[in-house]
Amino acid sequence: MGNEKIEKLDELFKSYNYSVSSKSNSDVRIYTLRYGMYHAAEILLINENFDPKEIKSEYSELGYATEIRPLKDIENIEEYLFEGFFIKTPLGNELKTRYKQFVSKQIKNLPEGSKYEYVKSSYDILQQDETGALIETQTYDGSTGLPLIEKLNSLMSESKGALFIILEAAAGFGKTCTAYEVLNTFSTKHTKQLPFFTELSRNREARIFNHILHKEIDEQFPNGIKRNIVIEQITKGRIPLIIDGFDELITKESNKEEVESMLTTIVELLKGKAKIIITSRKTAIFNSDEFLNSINQSKNDFSLARIEIKEPTIENWLSKERISLLEQNNFPLDQVANPVLLSYLKNISEEKLQSYLNDSQDSSLIDKYVDYLLKREQIRQNIKLNTETQLRIFRKLMRFMTEFNITAESKDTIKDLIKSYNQKILQSSLKEYISEEKPSMEDLVETLSNHVFLDRKPNGDIGFVNDFIFGLLVGDNLILNKYEEYYPEIDKILPQDFASKAVQSFKIQSVDRRKMLLEEFNSKPFNFEPKFFFNLEYSYLNKFRREYNNLYIDDNELNNILFETNQQFTECVFSNITFNNCVFNLIAFCGSTFHNCSFYNCQLEPCNNKKFNDFAVFACTSNNDFLETLDSLLDQNQEDSKVENIAHKDLNEIFVLSQFFGIGNLKPRARKFSHLKDILIEYQPKEINKILSSLKSKGYLHFKDDVGFIAKSGINYFNQNKSQL
Template sequence: MLLENEALNVYQKYGYTLEKKMTNAYAFAFTKGLYNGVDILTDDKECEDAKKLQNEFNQIGYAVEFRNYQSVEDAENQLFKSFFSVPAVISGLKRKYNSFVEKVLKTLPEGAHYSYIKSPYEVCAYNQDSLIEKPVVGDSLVKFICNEMLRSSGPLLIILEAAAGYGKSCTAYEILNEMLNEKTTKLPFFTELSRDRTASIFKHVLHMEIENQFANKVDTKLVINEIENGRVPLIIDGFDELISKDFSFSSSQFESVENMLSTIVDLLKNNAKILITSRKTAIFNSEEFHNFMMDKEIQYKLYNIVLKEPQIDDWLEKDRKNLVMNLNFPLSQAANPVLLSYLRYSSEVELREIQTECSIVDKYFDFLLRREQVRQNLKIEPDEQMEIFKNFVRYMTDFDVRTFEKKFAKEIILEDESGILELSRLRYNPEERPRKDRLADLLTNHAFLDKKRDLNIGMVNDFILGTLVGYDLIEGVYEKYNPKYHQNLSQTMAVLAAEAFKAQPEEKQKKLWNVFSQEEFEYDPQFMFKIDFELNRKFSKKYENATISDFVVKGINVDEGCEFNSVTFTNVDFYDCSFNLKLFHKASFINCNFYKCSILNKSDEKDAVLFFSCGDTSIFENSNDNESVEEATVSLERRILGMYFKTGNTPRHRQISNIRKDLMGEFEPRLISKELHKLEVLEYIRLNGDLSFVTKKGISYFNSMVSGS
């Protein structure tokens, strides 16, 4: 039997009180539910003390259970299983996973079956000392994450990022499913966030989700406690949905997400395991975020995992890929899981129709719209359905939300689409003719839509949402209702449109590029850079004092029509590109790679382009990577190292691009690059892309400089 103090600690955590203790038995009472109950802890339920306690509490209406725990862990596991209704919660989570699978399948041809397709990825690991590790993941990222969430010791935060539509939610759900299939005493807690018209505070949302998953049967504080202890691994899908500002390309105004991050990081105690997914943002690779984590003084481990663009060979078997290629279909346009799934399961007849009739996007949308006509006996033509949902998405972008209450969505359709609804009614036989509100109900259950949190509805995936936003832009829908719409359309929605239109024919891509180029959108330079090479196939703007990060640029001639002044490129890979260096002025490349690239024109400027920690730069003459590192001034060395410390000599992370920017007015750019390179070679600083930190060796060296001055 457990000792009194051991039993007391465990039972008090679950809301019990020690009502009575005897030599060979203790009685713990729970009186907070509908029924009063008593657990009698004893080694022998037939002993006199146990019998006496049983009779005493039975007489006053308590339900009595005898318990004989072998250890504190045994007691905690049994109480956890009982209080958290583990079998019921697991069944609910399995239904949640199955509902997600059904949602995916409803956008695919008949006969499709669901299987998780692996994505290429990059992973970096940090600990409280800021040491960057390269973990051995093995064959399966899902199994690796699951194993870390269930079996590793100490606080763990995993951040899973990807561009819109690249499989974040699929991966999160697959991790959930893997956990549910494991033999473990741990119980995952899964929440899927979405942006609606309410000003959601994450702490409140988390508490509401706890109440929903555990059906109000468990006190929220107890759930939080078990999250911190690691018995309830936490999965948060869609962290970015509650962020009001778009951080796709910039981490400025980081303070606007600090409260939300603090709610998550404050849970990183004891043995907590937390996984969050998010669209690829600049937040999690910024000095602000990593310094924020260091300031928390938590003995944590952090994995930052980025899912990359899907590989066509992973989605299409050899025969299917050959069939598609023989039809001269531009496979490069289909590097999107939604379209790759459609190609994977479409019949040969359907594929030939794509070749002869329309683009794959048009065919995919037409397939969904016509299937809805059959599935719901919906006598609204595909082009009319498209008009309805383009208008629906216009409201979403006006409010800058991703979901609406179903009632509000129905009101939009009834008010704005009265003409289409009335025309549709006339297509039914009189005896089966539905009312308008019935048709509106059918449309709120459309394949384009999906149930979200709090009974809201939103678009079923980012690809459909982004495509409809793009259509509204190129067809002038926004301008029709608001000539100044470019002041209101969020960069988040613009990014979704640009991502989705990568699958469109070149003509439509050019139209969308024209819209973004001609209107006065106040977007980050990185967004304009993105649409330049992804939609226009060339650079045509003047970029100044900008940082361009995390791109893969293929087959672009960087020639007339653009200019790069004091631009810093970080983590950019260039493939088969040609450069006119006369267009570059004090441009810097940090941790960039150049594969099969060439030079069109050289520059006479000394510091036209500078390189730091890049791959092979031999095509660029006078590359500072290839020059010997001269002795820099002690003042510059000390200035740079000093930037890695805050008050009290606490080390901090810094972005190389920010260090260069801060020093540019005082020192020559080439000298700054040389000194940074020297500090890296001497292992005083370490880099992970643009992010860097001072090593223990660097700390000792800097302290010796300070003490010797």
């Protein structure tokens, strides 16, 4: 073996904290490890004819556990070390334990005797290979199509190089459940991989993602394992990295540099055979220039799969019999389309469900669910606090989290807060116990820190158990004016993502509570993005009252909307929106564009004197003559509004496709609609739309939200015809 290979072997052992013995030579290498009371010596035979008996005897007498092994190849030795330090340790046994603990937490919120079952939702996938070419775009049905977990496993096993999977979904649609299901598929008995799973939360410590990742590694792996070993094994594919809740680190206040730093940290790990999965709520960050640039400018070769879990349907959760029972009782099914409530309805007895439906009291099904949790907690933990008092305690905790814009804190801090801000309540509660059962104040606070509303995160911090409870407490603080009582300028304090969780949770509340929450957001000058108020009005009113400027709305479905208010939408972008049975009056839009939208059974009301740039469509589809009618109307108006343009050649497909490559037409790259429009600014929107729609219909381009991707067929078509440029 040459010196170069010997040096590589030495570095490998040193990375695992071994020392190279001075008695090592070109025939034999001796590596020693001292870890606490354990001393080990690895004797590697470079020359298979070398007799190691004397060396083995010498180290054995010194108290070392010695192993002699011939050196076959360095890869073989590397696997041996990885197994010894990772697989054949308690780390390898913790995978199933961790999954079982997660399942236990899910069942804790359900009726006794419930069984945890992962619900198969529908999902969209967009996959690019390591060159950047689009190789798959498909929607899978949750009931009849390829299950998401199987798809994820096939991506992980079939990808020979580095792979980056982004799993997106709205709050409560199953991101964390999916991440744990992936974790559970790994078995150290059948694979030589040990996944590193981290569940992120927002606390008061530094939010530099690189530091957070390193801290998580240090906390989850023993002291004897250096951080650089873990990172190296991530890049070699032996430690798949699963990051749950990436969006927790992104706030409305996050600046461009912070976001770029987070993305760069992940992209730098994507080399060799690295497999990285991150979950996140649906966010514009993955369509941003920062993200696209991080991908395009990376020197690493890796494939990218973006998967979006769609909103679960009632059919995904409930049997036909249960749905029929709800329908027979005229129950508004649209009020149960929430995973938390659906899991409860799935598991309660039919008799209990029938009693709820027969109950004439003025309370919603979700009120009964929350009441069930809190009453059960009184029995389970023997606490003498009624349901409303329990809610008061956790509303206070939520106000603290809101003030500091955090979603989790250390257990000690959580206990201090519960104790400090509820002294009278807790003292009064202690008087309700008989002397034999009376806990100390500290014991009572400890009990409350283990409440069903709370959940211990993997790093030891405590946060609320799910987005539904989180949003419920935010909404309660708003409509009860508790925020305003303690923070008169709550509109400047409440984080937008907290408010969004409240809107999501209150969708299944009573009509009166929804109205109260809507009024709170309308009566105060919250500085939220226009998208927040758009979703609020659609969810709660099914119509729009506000005027929207510079709204960007994507990946949504709008039903039965009448757009007729004059200039209600100015300089707005609608991207990947499905409009069903909507009526459009063009006076409602000024300088607005529609990207990759679908119009089903929509109607267009003619109006006079409209300019083309007031309503522009790009790569859209319809199931009737909506787009043709629009095109004819805009054609008529365009004749009257022509302006002199610099002379240019007719726009063609090859020139447009050329914009989906980097410098020198080498590596394909994704392009935002805004970038394409800037490049093609001298062309009329109608010309641009004609080419983009043609390329989309041929399968050469695919659009996700406001980003376009070039398919392999599009690359081949371009290469065959690029002489036309």
